[in-house]
Amino acid sequence: MRIVVAACSVDYSGRLTAHLPLAPRVLMRKADGSVLVHSDGGSYKPLNWMTPPCAVTESEPTDDQREQGVREVWTVQNTKSDDRLIISLHEIQADHSFELGVDPGLVKDGVxxxxxxxxxxxxxxxxxxxxxxxxxxxxxxxxxxxxxxxxxxxxxxxxxxxxxxxxxxxxxxxxxxxxxxxxxxxxxxxxxxxxxxxxxxxxxxxxxxxxxxxxxxxxxxxxxxxxxxx
Structure with missing residues (x-):
């Protein structure tokens, strides 16, 4: 799992369009390919996300984007649809990767x-x-x-x-x-x-x-x- 804390803006296009303006957020990239965008509220639900199957491309910003303070651009493309998540990263505060391994799953008590x-x-x-x-x-x-x-x-x-x-x-x-x-x-x-x-x-x-x-x-x-x- 890769966890990035950064100021970013997010644009989603596909079945609908949505925009998250520039703000500090947590970006999670999981081993299954999913990408989730979290804020410091809203409980467990991400602000926006892309579920697998999808491909993530990291690219340098254009000159116009660089002038606006963008340092890196993630393009998350669903491989079975036209859904696309574009994350424009500005100031990156933390970037860590962790190997979590295979999760044993939830064991329910009182079933x-x-x-x-x-x-x-x-x-x-x-x-x-x-x-x-x-x-x-x-x-x-x-x-x-x-x-x-x-x-x-x-x-x-x-x-x-x-x-x-x-x-x-x-x-x-x-x-x-x-x-x-x-x-x-x-x-x-x-x-x-x-x-x-x-x-x-x-x-x-x-x-x-x-x-x-x-x-x-x-x-x-x-x-x-x-x-x-x-």
Whole structure:
């Protein structure tokens, strides 16, 4: 990755035209060929950019550009379209290159698979007397996250990070199918999530589905719920 801090102006042409007047900015050139123009604000979003496939040409300024203070010109041309980014660099304050190597990618914590594993290990969160039958219980329309056995019969659990109406509809389809199996019926539904939207809770209650809010930190044992003031 090459990072350049410089006073520059930027002109974009292609599907639209845009101009960034002269100002101090950060220019990022990544190994994948992308070029991004950042300011000291606007959070993570660049002011302008060009994504691969593209080619970058560095050239000397014309006489007119040199009179205006331009020291170097980057022309970033998309190789599959007419889109072009022209960056005119004036005063360059820093220019550094770094070899970052291959990035392993983002490892998400608290995804549905983690919640499913923890709830299967702590099946008592469903209530006293519950026992795990199987995770990813197969059906003709897809696997049920958890199938458990309670005092009154079986329990099908659908797990989401954020529970919305689509999740309730999905669990409803599983319940319709599972309750046709005489070896499983009656099958109760539990909609479990870290956060359940009000509309989803209303729909679940209307269909006789129980809602369960999962505390991920408490399930991992890093949050002592008994020591909380609230």
């Amino acid at each position: 549905e698979a983690h919640l499913q594993k923890l709830l299967a290990e702590q099946i008592g969160l469903l209530g006293d007397g519950h026992a795990l039958v199987r995770r990813e219980y197969p059906t003709a329309i897809g696997p049920v996250d958890i199938l458990a056995r309670g005092d009154g019969g079986h329990v099908a659990v659908e797990i989401k990070r954020r529970g919305d109406i689509d999740g309730v509809e999905q669990l409803t389809r599983y319940l319709d199918l599972l309750n046709r199996d005489p070896l499983l019926a009656p099958v109760e539904g539990v909609f479990a999530a870290q956060e359940i939207k009000p509309q989803a809770r209303v729909l679940a209650t209307d269909r006789g589905i129980r809602c369960l809010v999962l505390d991920y930190d408490a399930m991992r044992g890093i949050d002592d719920v008994d020591s909380r003031l609230f």
